[in-house]
Amino acid sequence: MRALSMILRAAGALGIAAAVLAQWRRTQENEAAGTGETSFVSLNFFSFFTIESNVFAALVLGIGFFMMMRRGPEPKGFTLLRAIAVTYMATTGIVYNLLLRGIELPQGATVAWSNEVLHLAGPLLVVLDWLIAPGKRRLEPGMLWPIVAFPVIWAGYTLIRGALVLDPRTGSHWYPYPFLNPAASANGYFSVAFYVLLIAVMIWAVGALVLRTSRRLRIG
Template identity: 45%
Template sequence: MRRYALAMRIAFAVLRLVAAAAIVAAVVGQFVKSLSLVPEPGVFLVNFFSFFTIQSNLIGAVVLVVGAVLAFRGRDDSPGFALVRACATTYLTTTLVVFNLLLRDLALDQAATVPWSNEILHVWAPLYVLVDWVLAPGRRPIGWNRLWLVAVYPLVWAAYTMVRGPIADWYPYPFLNPDVAPGVGYGGVLVYVLAIAAFILLMGAGVLALSRTSWPYPADPALSGAAGSPRASAPRPRESAR
């Protein structure tokens, strides 16, 4: 069983590096293509990296690389990294759902869409990160009192977008533009933002719930970062009480 678990760690470490490389390639591919078509590269640079899709995928790539290093070393997630990884999983799952339900048939302001890049960033990378969270060994339980932290970054991003939008006369997504349809205004935008925030919290709750199960791997203290320590097998009353 121990050999199997170690083999799974190595397998997921390799998969994480491959997925991270695919994300970086997709971001670079889209960036280079779009940059070659825009008249104002400086403005485009800021706009490009203001997309939630781009930011969430880059966060995911960093998390995957760090997770690969931990897996190669045979270590479980630290408490802090477990929370960051849970957030990245939530954000990319949100990207997957929102894009495919609301944005797939809309033209976004990125000069041109690179089809293979678009599919990696909006479908395959989010799906892999979600599968990785469910199946990869090394997950650490996260307390419910940390759920609110999952929503911090999306709300900051939404606030940044709404403050910058009127100044730059640019919004990354049509549903955030109060002028996209007559009569919608900021009230309509607020409804979208609140709905997406609620969805993010719902997804975050699901991600945290998964962190609190040992499935599909039974607990094996010898494989944790504290292998060999008597404390490795001790129960965690504070975590289980949350």
């Protein structure tokens, strides 16, 4: 099980990192071709929760690969980092595949294989790693707060940045997701507040399930 987990972690870290870099390069190329500002679009790119979740997951998998070279249970703090990564990646996979898959994007805007890694293969691999990798420590319910904190902070950052910054090409406010744009929502900030609350509840529910499995499915 340890050897298989090391292989999965190495493949996951490298695959997710390659997918993020491939999509980032495509995004910059698309913006440059449209005479946009690549520095602005790069900041936009890394403002997507999907991208941030995948970057974090790749780092956790990479660190986890080297930690598995030592025997014994992993540090409790690292188990918490794994719990955070699997919560965010599972949420990303659920939301995309249930609600966003099939929505057409501008031709050439995405790298097809990268899109599948970031929204399907990556989340599945991180969940599998959580379930089978040895060394997981018991996490108490109180550790749910660190899991929920970042998405709330991210939502606040997104709303503040969107209200203050204009896209130099379009002259309009930029938000990573339409449901967070008060100008595009039926009831403005009331609709946005509803979606932010919904995101927080979903993260809370998935995170609570992840913490519960840490107490039921400890291997090694």
